[in-house]
Amino acid sequence: MDENKTEHILLISLFTLIIFPLLYVARLADDNTFTSWKWVFSEINILHIFLFLVIGTSVAFAFSRLSLSGPYSPLFLFVFSFAGILPLWNEPESIIDASRYFLQAKSLKEYGIAYFFNEWGQDIDAWTDMPLIPFIYGLIFKFLGEVRAYIQAFTTLLFASTVVLTYFIGKILWDEETGFNAGLLLMGAPYLLMQVPLMLVDVPAMFLVSLSIYTFLNALKNGSHLWIISSSLVISLTIFSKYSTMFMLSVLPVILIVSLKKDRKEIIFRTLKITIVTGLLSGLAVYAKHDLFLHQIEILRTYQLSGLGRWQESFVSTFLFQTHPFLTVFAIYAAYKAIRDRDMRFLIAGWFVIFMVLLQIKRIRYILPLFPLFTLMASYGLNEIKTKDIRRFISFCIVASSLVIAFAGYLPFLSNTSMENIKKAGVYLDSLNCETVSVYALPQKESDGNTLAVIPILDYFTDKRILSDQDWSPHYNGKGVSKSSLRFTWEMKKPSFYSGHKQIGDCPSLVISSQKIDCQNYFAKNGRQITSNAIKTFYLSKDFFRFQTLITICP
Numbered sequence: 116m117d118e119n120k121t122e123h124i125l126l127i128s129l130f131t132l133i134i135f136p137l138l139y140v141a142r143l144a145d146d147n148t149f150t151s152w153k154w155v156f157s158e159i160n161i162l163h164i165f166l167f168l169v170i171g172t173s174v175a176f177a178f179s180r181l182s183l184s185g186p187y188s189p190l191f192l193f194v195f196s197f198a199g200i201l202p203l204w205n206e207p208e209s210i211i212d213a214s215r216y217f218l219q220a221k222s223l224k225e226y227g228i229a230y231f232f233n234e235w236g237q238d239i240d241a242w243t244d245m246p247l248i249p250f251i252y253g254l255i256f257k258f259l260g261e262v263r264a265y266i267q268a269f270t271t272l273l274f275a276s277t278v279v280l281t282y283f284i285g286k287i288l289w290d291e292e293t294g295f296n297a298g299l300l301l302m303g304a305p306y307l308l309m310q311v312p313l314m315l316v317d318v319p320a321m322f323l324v325s326l327s328i329y330t331f332l333n334a335l336k337n338g339s340h341l342w343i344i345s346s347s348l349v350i351s352l353t354i355f356s357k358y359s360t361m362f363m364l365s366v367l368p369v370i371l372i373v374s375l376k377k378d379r380k381e382i383i384f385r386t387l388k389i390t391i392v393t394g395l396l397s398g399l400a401v402y403a404k405h406d407l408f409l410h411q412i413e414i415l416r417t418y419q420l421s422g423l424g425r426w427q428e429s430f431v432s433t434f435l436f437q438t439h440p441f442l443t444v445f446a447i448y449a450a451y452k453a454i455r456d457r458d459m460r461f462l463i464a465g466w467f468v469i470f471m472v473l474l475q476i477k478r479i480r481y482i483l484p485l486f487p488l489f490t491l492m493a494s495y496g497l498n499e500i501k502t503k504d505i506r507r508f509i510s511f512c513i514v515a516s517s518l519v520i521a522f523a524g525y526l527p528f529l530s531n532t533s534m535e536n537i538k539k540a541g542v543y544l545d546s547l548n549c550e551t552v553s554v555y556a557l558p559q560k561e562s563d564g565n566t567l568a569v570i571p572i573l574d575y576f577t578d579k580r581i582l583s584d585q586d587w588s589p590h591y592n593g594k595g596v597s598k599s600s601l602r603f604t605w606e607m608k609k610p611s612f613y614s615g616h617k618q619i620g621d622c623p624s625l626v627i628s629s630q631k632i633d634c635q636n637y638f639a640k641n642g643r644q645i646t647s648n649a650i651k652t653f654y655l656s657k658d659f660f661r662f663q664t665l666i667t668i669c670p
Contacts, residue, residue: 171515223253236407297494347392449496541576549622568604634669
């Protein structure tokens, strides 16, 4: 290695290592509502983190020396990103929205595919969700089993596939090197990594948005019937994955405009064909459930839209703490480079920023499906560094730092929050020789959420049959939750599989509460006498979150 390259390697290593202490000192500026650094690193020895960063930087250097170009690049990206998520499968189901998707998926498993489509939005509570992803989760439950690992394998598969799709999109827009680094850099956001193992719709939506961009690019370029039909089908599926993807697909007209530089008439004709087929496919589905979609749109208009102004996180949090700062620096430089070089193709990747600014979206979870465009921006800016080895080293340093933050910071933090109690309680229940568990949920003391909404997440972690005798009728608790982000927890309907049967065997009862309880006093108030106190308790808790789920297992 020549002296000049050695100096660059040392300088990049220095910046990589010094960024963490600087962000740690400024961690109070991170206002993320899930993995804020001011919470995550309040009890963790940062010297351990720094040691892991030193090791990670060394590993990054070793990887940067490998020859990863050529036909095996997509395979490397897929295997590397899939393997990188596996240690995070131990994460608890930390976001309560998962309870909705679990109930929807389990309804398909219990009553079949026809029931799912007939009762979506009626007996199956749909809130403001689209049906595609819960439908796929339900198919996994039905044909493979109601096992969390199967869902995690699916979402990890989609994430790894998104990494590969980002590679191919970058290759189409610019070159293979830009695509490879862009795919790799998708692992440079520790917040995104923590979302992958969860039973949510954001990562699947990200995959579908990326697939829509990829198929649309190929359909305009190739024009074959196969690409036209594939693009139309994928766009239709993307629309039914999440409402916000309809706005995110606004990147497709940008692709059209950029593509009009040559074969204008042919490009417009191909776009019209895609539009017509997509309209027919989507229109038929919307027509079948038009009343439901109109109702959901009204909720989104009156509740979700105004909520965007209340549920905000700063760009400082999103682009310095929850994603690696190098990504932000290179993305900003990329905009300058594109303007300087008059590169219209950059508008496609740059739509990420335009989308955020136009809609004033200031919460990272709401823009996750467009993150591949962000890493394409960063990779384009990274190209200004002329030496390929240095570009690769920077990319792997970003990934190494992100993995260290996720493994040594975010995962231990989330594994000590109260949602971990649900996971541990599920494992404990599975060790008991009985069939049915009666579950009771007590009101929250500090949060405006409804504790009943946690029962499906408990069900997700146990093979036991859950019995809930409590009333789940939609109602508010007088805490002004009509504007709360947890409003849906009060409007969830109790599915029939949680009632209509009796407790079988000698299973204990399980109580979910926000405070420690006394079993004898609780059941005495409800007209039942028990002679002993708790058999087992799971009382992990962090004061950072108002919504608490403490588990008491009573005889």
